[in-house]
Amino acid sequence: MADVRPNVERPTTYTTVHEVLNSECESAFARYRKLTFADATFMRFALFELATIFLLPANGGVGLWLRKKLLRHFFGAFGRSAIIGRNCVFRHPNRIFLGDSVTVDDNCLLDARGCGSEGLHIGDHTIVSRGCTIKSKAGGIRIGRRVNIGGATQIISHSGIGIGDDVGIGGACQISGGTFAIQEFSKPPAQRTPVSNGPIEIGSGAWLATGVLVLDGVRIGEGSVISAGSVVTQAVGPRCVAQGIPAKKVFTLR
Amino acid sequence: MEERLKLLIAEILDLPVDDIAADMNRQRTPEWDSLNHLRLITACESEFDIALTMDEIAAIHTPQHLEMIIDSRSIGRG
Numbered sequence: 001m002a003d004v005r006p007n008v009e010r011p012t013t014y015t016t017v018h019e020v021l022n023s024e025c026e027s028a029f030a031r032y033r034k035l036t037f038a039d040a041t042f043m044r045f046a047l048f049e050l051a052t053i054f055l056l057p058a059n060g061g062v063g064l065w066l067r068k069k070l071l072r073h074f075f076g077a078f079g080r081s082a083i084i085g086r087n088c089v090f091r092h093p094n095r096i097f098l099g100d101s102v103t104v105d106d107n108c109l110l111d112a113r114g115c116g117s118e119g120l121h122i123g124d125h126t127i128v129s130r131g132c133t134i135k136s137k138a139g140g141i142r143i144g145r146r147v148n149i150g151g152a153t154q155i156i157s158h159s160g161i162g163i164g165d166d167v168g169i170g171g172a173c174q175i176s177g178g179t180f181a182i183q184e185f186s187k188p189p190a191q192r193t194p195v196s197n198g199p200i201e202i203g204s205g206a207w208l209a210t211g212v213l214v215l216d217g218v219r220i221g222e223g224s225v226i227s228a229g230s231v232v233t234q235a236v237g238p239r240c241v242a243q244g245i246p247a248k249k250v251f252t253l254r
Numbered sequence: 255m256e257e258r259l260k261l262l263i264a265e266i267l268d269l270p271v272d273d274i275a276a277d278m279n280r281q282r283t284p285e286w287d288s289l290n291h292l293r294l295i296t297a298c299e300s301e302f303d304i305a306l307t308m309d310e311i312a313a314i315h316t317p318q319h320l321e322m323i324i325d326s327r328s329i330g331r332g
Binding site for chain 2: 243
């Protein structure tokens with residue numbers, strides 16, 4: 001199981017992207033840099049910008065080879081034989097740690113803005129299919145080994161996400177969730193303080209079918225199966241089959 | 255087929271009782287999907303006080319087969 005500490009007792013709040021973009025004390029360039037590669041020196045930032053312009057859209061095998069050889073220098077870790085597809089977007093790549101033989105297909109977004117020192121880790125042999133978003137607004141993200149993430153899935157951390165080894169995640173799943181502070185309902189939504197009920201943990205060997213929504217503070221046990229279109233609002237035990245909105249256990253695998 | 259089992263299958267699959275035949279096949283019955291299969295097994299285990307293995311659960315494709323397993327367990331219990 002990935003190492004993400006539960007924090008269900010005290011909801012977590014964090015800085016929103018709106019607060020960064022609407023900061024009037026900084027120039028547009030400084031705000032852009034803060035959102036894309038805050039920790040880098042100017043030279044490193046400029047080189048990454050060049051790589052973004054010329055390497056990320058490059059076609060064919062040459063494009064794959066160039067990305068593999070040149071992008072690795074910007075990442076926290078870049079395992080052997082990692083494959084990066086076309087037109088991916090990487091924000092704060094120095095906090096992104098890719099294991100060996102990781103595949104990130106075309107048009108994915110990996111954003112480690114809120115990860116801090118915990119980083120965004122993707123384990124060996126994991127496949128991130130086309131059009132996925134893996135993003136941290138707050139808290140680390142740890143994805144285990146041999147995980148298969150279906151196309152157009154969104155994994156968005158509000159206070160940490162841990163996904164174990166050998167997990168299957170279907171297409172168009174949403175592993176996210178979060179709400180606003182209830183005492184601020186008199187404010188417009190964009191001005192309310194976002195709140196999370198804690199990290200999401202998905203145990204090794206679990207399978208989320210297509211279109212599953214997993215809310216914050218939820219733990220899904222090892223080897224469990226969540227049926228297509230379910231909304232998981234509460235913990236699901238190990239080796240359970242759960243279904244529905246909200247997802248309820250219908251069977252225990254034996 | 256035993257009436258209790260027939261009623262159970264009809265209730266879980268949301269089909270008229272008259273449509274439940276001993277030889278109806280899981281693969282040719284759209285209502286008998288994987289989740290309803292698990293629901294049916296759970297209901298049978300509770301109703302007939304038996305426990306099936308995952309291999310048995312996976313092998314069941316007709317009410318006849320299910321009934322056969324239930325009967326064998328009941329006989330085994332004496």
